Amino acid sequence: MHPEDALADEVQAAVSAAIGTILKEEDPVKRYQKLGHQLTVYDHVVTRIADEKAQCATDLASKGESFARVAGLLSVGTRSRAQQLVGRGRRQPVIFAFRDQDGEIYGDHHLLATMPHDEARLQFEPADRDLFFAGQQLQVYFGHVHEDTVTPSLYTYTTVDATTGERRVRPTQRVHDILFGIRTDR
Template sequence: MHSETTLAAEVEAAVSTAIGAILKEDDPVKRYEKLSHQLTVYDRVVTRIADEKAQCAADLASKGESFARVAGLLSVGTRSRAQQLIGRGRRQPVIFAFRDQNGELHGDAHLLATIPHNEARLQFEPTDRNLFFAGHLLQVYFGHVDEDTVTPSLYAYTTVDTTTGERRVRPTQKIHDILFVTCTDS
């Protein structure tokens, strides 16, 4: 472990590298805008680091280590905390936003700025043809979203990506509700 003095020095070096030039900006509005952008970048970095740490726990569990052993090896405290990390490492991405045929975004579109995500197409063909989006080709956005922020749906949709082909992805409950609750006036 690092001493507090060493950690403080590492933080200052990281701050200098990440935003040193921005802090020299004289215009407070421009400085604020640049800092906001950097914060978005670093939020993604922090999320990625947390995901990679969780993957380490999942990798240990995949090798047959018990939750208690993973907790000890990673110094995370309790068996329960190790189980949470393993779950995060194994979790699947969810569809958290989509763009309809008219270009309008739906769902948690604000997460596009902070969540690393993939894009795919979803040809929405439910049996109930009275649903608003029935028959639409949707552009969906999916990624690893904190389950404290969103609730994954129990259903999965088949999406198509030009590089990976077909893939089953669960939507958030919010996306599922938008697709299945919003009906047209007949």
């Protein structure tokens, strides 16, 4: 058997396991919705696999391997590609919840009870002064949250705490959306 045939068989087995029963759904609307949900799940799976691959590069670099050596060991091509992988593998904490000046907590506040986290202040001064939280000093909660649990935003905020001073931290997309006016839930 050729390697590409073996891969095709493996892909077919994965498709059957992932969506075999969904494909039997006769109602096209329900089938479409179920496939959409499954696609979201698998997008997160792919992201998680990529994160774990990056963590392998980080583990090698943490053991003292140069980026060039990491690139060679992992067959990723260039030193700069290995450096990118190591950067991705070094998970940074994200702001997953915050408390406003009235004491209300927003975001994924359920994680406060189950996850180690740090706290800092965020003076929220967006350009749009009409936003609900504009001008407030917020208490933010951040920690190392797995990306399959939350989606990090592309933005960073400057937080301040007495121990470390100023620090740039990415919020989760949910926290960013709440701060910038998309308040469908807390």
